[in-house]
Amino acid sequence: MSGDQERSHFSFPSHDELSSLVSWKPAAGATDSAGDPRGFGPRAVPPPVSLTDVLRGSMMDYGALARAFGLPCSAPSDVLAPGGMASSRELMADVGNAGNSMTPSSGCGGSATPMTPNSSTSWSSTEAAGEEDAERCKKDEPKQEEEVEKQRVKVEEEGGDTSEKVNKSKKKGEKRQRDPRFAFVTESEVDHLDDGYRWRKYGQKAVKNSPYPRSYYRCTTQKCPVKKRVERSYQNPRIVITTYEGKHAHECPTTVRGSTHLLPPPSAMSTSFCQNLVMQQMNQLNNDNSLQANINPNVYLANLPPSLQQLQLPDYGLLQDIIPSFIHGGQP
DNA sequence: CGTATTTGACCTGCGC
DNA sequence: GCGCAGGTCAAATACG
Numbered sequence: 285m286s287g288d289q290e291r292s293h294f295s296f297p298s299h300d301e302l303s304s305l306v307s308w309k310p311a312a313g314a315t316d317s318a319g320d321p322r323g324f325g326p327r328a329v330p331p332p333v334s335l336t337d338v339l340r341g342s343m344m345d346y347g348a349l350a351r352a353f354g355l356p357c358s359a360p361s362d363v364l365a366p367g368g369m370a371s372s373r374e375l376m377a378d379v380g381n382a383g384n385s386m387t388p389s390s391g392c393g394g395s396a397t398p399m400t401p402n403s404s405t406s407w408s409s410t411e412a413a414g415e416e417d418a419e420r421c422k423k424d425e426p427k428q429e430e431e432v433e434k435q436r437v438k439v440e441e442e443g444g445d446t447s448e449k450v451n452k453s454k455k456k457g458e459k460r461q462r463d464p465r466f467a468f469v470t471e472s473e474v475d476h477l478d479d480g481y482r483w484r485k486y487g488q489k490a491v492k493n494s495p496y497p498r499s500y501y502r503c504t505t506q507k508c509p510v511k512k513r514v515e516r517s518y519q520n521p522r523i524v525i526t527t528y529e530g531k532h533a534h535e536c537p538t539t540v541r542g543s544t545h546l547l548p549p550p551s552a553m554s555t556s557f558c559q560n561l562v563m564q565q566m567n568q569l570n571n572d573n574s575l576q577a578n579i580n581p582n583v584y585l586a587n588l589p590p591s592l593q594q595l596q597l598p599d600y601g602l603l604q605d606i607i608p609s610f611i612h613g614g615q616p
Numbered sequence: 617c618g619t620a621t622t623t624g625a626c627c628t629g630c631g632c
Numbered sequence: 633g634c635g636c637a638g639g640t641c642a643a644a645t646a647c648g
Contacts, residue, residue: 485621487640500639504620513639 468526475499475514475524481532483512494518505534 476483476499487500496516503510510530517523 484619486642488622489638489640492637498638502640511639 465527465529468524468528470524470526471520471522472524473522475516476501481505481510491515491518496521503530503532505532508532508534 476485482504483501484504485499486502488497489500491498494515495518498513498515501512501514508530510528510532512529513527515525517525
C-alpha cells in the first residue's frame with residue numbers, strides 16, 4: 285500500500301514538554317516498500333546531537349542531552365525521583381537512561397519512522413522498570429531500584445541477557461528486569477513501521493478494552509535483545525503505538541547494507557531527519573521556555589499536531605502506561 | 617528449504 | 633489463593 289498521509293509529527297521523547305514540541309512534516313510519498321522521496325522537511329540544521337544517536341543510544345548520554353536542551357544536568361538516577369513524572373529533568377533522565385541501555389530502532393541510522401505511510405509520530409519513554417512499572421515505581425521505587433540493581437549484577441555475573449532468559453532462568457521472588465522503553469505514537473495505516481531493522485513477530489495478544497491486537501516483535505539479529513510492541517489506538521485506529529525495548533547489539537541493517545529499504549545513505553537521510561527533529565525540539569524549547577513552565581496537559585494537547593490531539597491518549601494499554609506520564613503526570 | 621507469521625498454550629506478576 | 637492480563641514460547645503453517 286502506498287501512504288496517503290505522509291505527515292509525520294515527531295514528538296520528542298517522553299513526558300511533558302518535549303512531547304509536544306515537534307511537528308515534523310516530511311514530503312509526501314514515503315512508503316515502506318517502494319522507493320520514496322524522503323524529504324525530511326525544509327530545514328537541515330546541524331544539531332549538536334542527532335536523534336539517530338539518541339535512539340541508537342550509541343553516543344547519547346544524559347549530560348549531552350541535558351546540555352543540548354539547556355537543562356540542568358543531573359544524574360540519570362534522578363529518573364525515579366519521587367513525587368511525579370513530569371519534570372523536565374526526569375524527562376532528560378529517561379533519555380539518558382536510554383542512552384545507557386537501550387536503542388529504539390526507529391531512529392537507526394538507516395531509516396526512521398516515516399518509511400511507512402505514517403502521518404504523525406510522537407514518542408515517549410519509560411524507565412527501566414518498564415511500562416506498567418512506570419506507575420508502580422512511583423510507590424516502591426527504592427525497592428525497584430534495588431531489584432534492578434540485583435538483576436543487573438546477576439546478569440553480569442552470568443553473562444547473559446535478561447530478555448532471552450526471562451522465563452527459563454528467572455528465579456522466583458525476583459522481579460524481572462525490564463529494559464527502558466520508548467513509545468512512538470504514529471499515525472499510520474500500517475501496523476508494523478519499517479524502521480530499518482529486521483523484526484520477527486513472535487506473538488500477538490488481544491488488548492483489553494481494545495478491538496485491536498498488540499503484536500510483539502523481536503529483532504532478528506542474533507543476540508540482539510531488542511523487542512518492540514505494536515498496537516493501535518482503539519480511539520483512533522489510525523494511531524499506531526510502537527514501543528521499543530532494549531538496545532540493539534548491532535548496526536542497523538540498512539546502515540550496513542543500505543539496500544534493504546532502498547534508502548539513501550544514513551548520512552543523507554535519517555541523520556538529517558533526526559537532526560531536524562532534535563533541532564526543532566531544541567529551538568522550541570529555547571523559544572518557549574516551556575521547560576521552565578509548569579506543564580498543563582491541555583496545553584500539551586493544544587500543541588500537539590491535530591492527529592495527536594485526536595488521539596487524546598487512549599486510556600488503555602501502552603499509552604496508558606507511557607503517555608500519561610507526560611500528559612497526565614504533568615498535573616499535580 | 618529457509619525464514620517469517622500465526623496462534624494456542626503456558627508463564628509471570630499483580631490486584632483483590 | 634484465585635483470576636486476570638500481559639508477555640513469551642513453540643508447533644504448525646504460509647510464503648518466497
